[in-house]
Amino acid sequence: MNQTSTWEKVDQYITERLVPYDAVLENVLLANQQAKLPAYDVTPNQGKLLNLLAQLQGAKRILEIGTLGGYSTIWLARALPSGGQLVTLELDPVHARVATANISLAQLSDRVEVRVGDALDQLAQMDDEGVEPFDLIFIDADKPNNPNYLKWALHFSHPGTVIIGDNVIREGEVINENSQDPRVQGVRQFYDLLAEEPKIDATAIQTVGSKGYDGFVLGIVK
Numbered sequence: 001m002n003q004t005s006t007w008e009k010v011d012q013y014i015t016e017r018l019v020p021y022d023a024v025l026e027n028v029l030l031a032n033q034q035a036k037l038p039a040y041d042v043t044p045n046q047g048k049l050l051n052l053l054a055q056l057q058g059a060k061r062i063l064e065i066g067t068l069g070g071y072s073t074i075w076l077a078r079a080l081p082s083g084g085q086l087v088t089l090e091l092d093p094v095h096a097r098v099a100t101a102n103i104s105l106a107q108l109s110d111r112v113e114v115r116v117g118d119a120l121d122q123l124a125q126m127d128d129e130g131v132e133p134f135d136l137i138f139i140d141a142d143k144p145n146n147p148n149y150l151k152w153a154l155h156f157s158h159p160g161t162v163i164i165g166d167n168v169i170r171e172g173e174v175i176n177e178n179s180q181d182p183r184v185q186g187v188r189q190f191y192d193l194l195a196e197e198p199k200i201d202a203t204a205i206q207t208v209g210s211k212g213y214d215g216f217v218l219g220i221v222k
C-alpha cells in the first residue's frame, strides 16, 4: 500500500465515524456537479475541521477567499452564533450563483454575503468601506496570490484572529524548490512570508484533500 492510499483509507475511516451523513451537504455537492463546477471543495473531514476551528475560536465574523459552490462556506457558517457573519469572495459569477443557491438551501443566507469579483479588488473595496476585522479567515482561491491574501488577511485581523490556508502540501510538491508550477511557488512564498512575519504564529498540518495528499496552514495573529 503506498503512502497516499493509506492516508486516504484512514481519512475515509475517520469520516465514516466522525462526520455523519448530511443531506444538505450531499445536495450541495450534487448541485455543484450538475452545474459542472470543478470538484475542488474541501473534503467532508476538512470541512468538519474548519467548523470545529471556528467553534473553538468562537468566531463571530469569518472571511473566506475562494467560495466555489459554497461547500466550505456552509461548514464555516454553521459554526457562527446568531448574529454572526461570513463574507465570502468569488471571482467566477457562475460559481457565485451556484454558491448563493446552496447557501440558501442550507438556510444560511441571513449570515452569508457572497461578493463577486477578483478577491484583491474586493478586499481593497472592503477596506474603503471600512469593513471590521474578522475572527477567522480561510484562504482558498488562486494559490499564486496566497502571499497577497496573507497580507490582506493580516490587515483584516485582530490579535487572536485565526488564519487558515488550504492546499499547502500539494502532493508533497511544496518541498520542490525548483517546481515550475506557479501554485507551488505561491504556496512556498506563503510559507516564507509566514516564517518571517512577526505578527503571526503558524504551522501546517498534512491532510487528505479533494486532490489527494494535501494540507492546511493554521496560524494565529499575535
Ligand SMILES: C[S@@+](CC[C@H](N)C(=O)[O-])C[C@H]1O[C@@H](n2cnc3c(N)ncnc32)[C@H](O)[C@@H]1O
Residues within 6 Å of the ligand: 040, 041, 042, 065, 066, 067, 068, 069, 070, 071, 072, 073, 089, 090, 091, 092, 095, 117, 118, 119, 120, 140, 141, 142
Ligand atoms: C479551491 S476553490 C474554493 C473551494 C471552496 N473553498 C470549498 O472548499 O468549497 C477556489 C475558488 O477560488 C476562485 N478564485 C480563483 N481566483 C480568484 C480570484 N482572483 N478572486 C476570487 N476568487 C478566485 C475560483 O473561481 C474557485 O471557485
